[in-house]
Amino acid sequence: MSTESISRRQFLGTVAAAGAGAAVAPAAAEARPHPPGWRGDERVEQIATICEMCFWRCGVLASVADGHVVRLEGNPDHPLTRGRLCARGNAGTGLLYDPDRLKYPMLRTGKRGEGQFKRISWDEALDFLAAKLKAIKDAHGPEATAFFPHGIGSRFFGTLMSAYGTPNSAEPSFAQCRGPRDVGYALTFGQPLGSPEPVDLESSKLIVLIGSHLGENVFTSQITAFANGLAGGARIIAVDPRFSTAAAKADWWLPIRPGTDIALLLAWMHVLIGEQLYDRDYVAQYASGFDQLAAHVKAFTPEWAEGITELPAAQIRETARSMGAAKPAVAIHPGRHVTWYGDDTQRARAMAILTALLGSWGRKGGIFLPTSVPRGSFDLPSFPDSARGRADGVGTRFPLASEELGVTNGLVDATMTGDPYPIKAWIVYGQNVLESIPQRHRTLKAIEALDLLVVVDVLPVEQTNYADLVLPEATYLERYDPPVVVTTAKQPFMSIRQPVCEPMYESKPGWWIAKQLASRMGLEAWFPWNTPDEHLDRIIEPMGINGRALRSRGAVAFAGRPYIEDRTEDDGFIPTSSGKIQLYSEELKDAGADPLPRYTEVEPPPAGYVRLIYGRAPMHSFARTQNNEALHALMSENEVWLHTATAGEHRLADGDRIVLENTDGGRSRPVRVKVTEGIRRDCAYLVHGFGQGGRGLRRAFGRGASDTALMSRVKVDPLTGGTGMRVNFVRPVPAEPAV
């Protein structure tokens, strides 16, 4: 047999192609994800599911051919996102087919942080973990195991942890994100805002963004609503030290001195009340504490605020009047990541009070109301009580923190100090403790004190190097998660995540891992179902939902009652104890805090330093997407924004590579400078999520600077435990020569 063996038909075919001029291009070396013309091919199956490139939970339609996902698109049947999908959602196959994925269970063999592991089987991994958890429980009590979850997939692990007996569970979505906001709004209106935020951007006449950088911060349906609002003529007030995408669209850009937002909010209230521009009927009917508020803000004139915020008094007055004119269709966006300066619950309170003064809560163009719908559930045995209570400070150190979401940094503190009792094990699922929790040096110290660190993840992010056991999870496209009920949409809905393909490598879905562990630990009573299908059917059966329709469309919607006029007497929308909006908060007074928000002095940057602020880019989510091929190609590293004058002082030109050094000597990886007029002189800005330390992330490793790594300080909100993260100061220093 000759290797040159070639049939005449093949030979002729080659000649013919050359004759047509198409054979000039050699065959592509890289595999293409799908052949042209795949669309419309009857072998392509479409499966509806929920995205997890971020946490907004948009509807996705996966096109699958022979078990291969060829394309992800928006699901037109999804009540919230209606066929639209952002850059990250469109790039989801890049996560599924990322060659850097965690592929099999691994047990650490080297020192923590070295990244030395041996491959083990799932049976070995699960036996090891079940035995370890039992030993820790026997020796130290179940509370010595702490759980760090994130995302809807974590709920099966949550059940496992509760059944095991630990109350210690904390998500960064509270103390590093929206906790103080939800507490501030709940103190005022009786309920937190939730997620997605029920901001009626699309019907608004005036959108007020306080540090929210919509556009760079992209959640599909929120961008749709924002753009619809703009097209409908909404004006924008953008309060931001940086000239954001939203500021470029704004009618007023207010480049406020960082940390002084409460002074601005108080001055706005001063004008609205002083000039009788607030919604008097609404306040009289629905609110209490107005007289105290009016007396409180009397001294807070725009001139007073000018000296603090560095915004002209005339501009403060003008913007307040524009709100008075547009009320009640004024959307004061509550923000999402709000843990900035440690007074964040009070800032959220000030924003909530302003919303109430404008009559915007429950009104078109303001904040719309959530509609409660049956969540669907089935009975599980009750969970064991914890004798020792929580270690993260919820209800004690942090009196207003959330029972449900916990305080991550409270668990770090307890693990480091052993107070109130020793924590010996962490189970981390779907969160990245080194990137999401500031003061990384403390997190690492806490990890050193552990007997067991388990990381359940999809990618080899840096924290996996510190784990004793790494469990490779299936991505969102390969797994079933518990159904999601969203009440904060004009049309509330239930939607489902279901696998669109088989898990790759040896990865396993979270539900399977949790259930396997439960059966090894004698906790199977909390997992009384055999398959995901059975789990879903048991949830939706009492709701009367057609399982087939839900699975094929991906979501079912219910009727919403978003505005006050949709509500009846017994369908109240101010579930405070008094039934009134609490402009003045007795609860805060009882907690020893200011019952009305007050501006507290913010520390200025030391000479030669600027304040480090940070945010997002539309093509990346947190520190989750930097290794994604398509998204990496759009933004492979971040750059540090410095004002022209600040750059000039340091003799820096646009594009120079420098290192950022904070006041504690902490240094970033090298990062390029963006010299711009679009930021205050006293600030430096980084997009979050870059400068990652996981060597296994071959695209993302070491690219750009990590803002988290420069957060050696925090200012903790005493009410919620939220970590104020905009309290670090940095200066540019020369980048060390590349090694």
Added chain:
Amino acid sequence: MARYGMVTDLRRCVGCHACTVACNAEWDVPAGQARTEVRATPIAGTFPALASSVFVSQCNQCDRPPCVNACPSGATRQTASGIVSVDKRVCIGCGFCVEACPYDARHLDRQTRQVDKCDFCLSRVERGQEPVCVATCTAHAKYFGDLEDRSSVVSRMVFENGARRIETGEVAVGPNVYYAGLPEQLDLVAATFPPRHPRMPASATVWRRAFKPLMLTAIGVAFAGQAVAFFTQLKNGEKDFED
């Protein structure tokens, strides 16, 4: 006959890059290359009086496309509905059209070494679907339709609401991609991303004048040869070269 056009509303657009990623995924465009790109003007002005705008670039499907003239193989063609498309069976990857495009909207695909560009998702449009960038746009900032149909959304945006195309007095080749936005925003975009003079390499002219007919003849000869071979084979039956 329809005359297809697209309008991008820059007041709505936030620059989220969904269009680029969706387009790359739909058409297997390698990461780092793109048929449509999201850009932003540099921030202009002095703090705090500043201005900038997002911008989305793609093939303008020009009425008088310089790329068609530059193409020696006849791969780049204009359909009757105005869409300029590349026939991948014919493209030889010479790149002359890339040089010729005043909007830098073409690239040589690094995998196939052939030219690639936006064709308004021609095959989707033929099936009655929207281009993918329009379908996925989170801000509902992109509109596609028939400019000849005065009731279409794109027509109304262009003929009633002042959507503009990006051209200059010197380079006016009849683009069919329009931009809606505030007047000063459109001025800024037009000044920042003006079309450039088409670069027609001398060789391109030579190609067009001399080699193009030759090339087409060569292709014809190849086809004829193939036909002869085919019929010869039919007559003589298949023989393997295998020893």
